[in-house]
Amino acid sequence: MDFAPGDPALMLTVLRSAEANLDRNMLLRRVLSLFCTDDDGNQIAIEDGPDLQRRIDSAIANLRLAGLIRITAGDELSITSLGTAMMMAYPLGIDDGVLCSLPAFRNQIYETYAPVVHERHLPNSAYGSGFSAGLDAHRLTENPYPSDSRDHEDWLMGWDEALDQSKREAETLLN
Structure with a gap:
């Protein structure tokens, strides 16, 4: 129908x-x-x-x-x-x-x-590990995963997001 x-x-x-x-x-x-x-x-x-x-x-x-x-x-x-x-x-x-x-x-x-809602797949645990490393001011070269793996990319995304968050928090405190 x-x-x-x-x-x-x-x-x-x-x-x-x-x-x-x-x-x-x-x-x-x-x-x-x-x-x-x-x-x-x-x-x-x-x-x-x-x-x-x-x-x-x-x-x-x-x-x-x-x-x-x-x-x-x-x-x-x-x-x-x-x-x-x-x-x-x-x-x-x-x-x-x-x-x-x-x-x-x-x-x-x-x-x-209703429109089909596709599930959003969350990054694997490597993202969380990278995020924690970014918050703890670890260097980018400390990524423990092989450079040709998905985990390596997820770790980088987490690390980068942590740096962005830190910058936003710092800007908020200055204003």
Whole structure:
């Protein structure tokens, strides 16, 4: 399921259809009949097509994810008690903001669409050893690791960071 902004009127129509235990065919008929006029009452042409089916499927998926509807064994939509309560609380429609207020929906969206956070690998113990050596004013040539090893580089980074920290502390004391 791709997360796409929902249409509050369509979501409400799906909820009302679930309240009436309609199947998808009856839901489609209801959508086609209800969405044939614009807000001013002008007749508009709406056709059953892939985009409409995608919007309906998305509304059903989002409402199921939020725990407002379920699909019965007979492939009918069924409203949950939470769905009934939400329909009464939001009689003009349910938008994504309302859905995101529900933990089941919010958590699933976050798990599915949150950016992947890569773990930050901390330098090995050689870094800490180098940092301590830098604080203790050891010379750079006292690095105990072979010059072609990762530990050598980590020790140097730690030693250098300790010197930078010492300089920052000294500047702070002078000011």
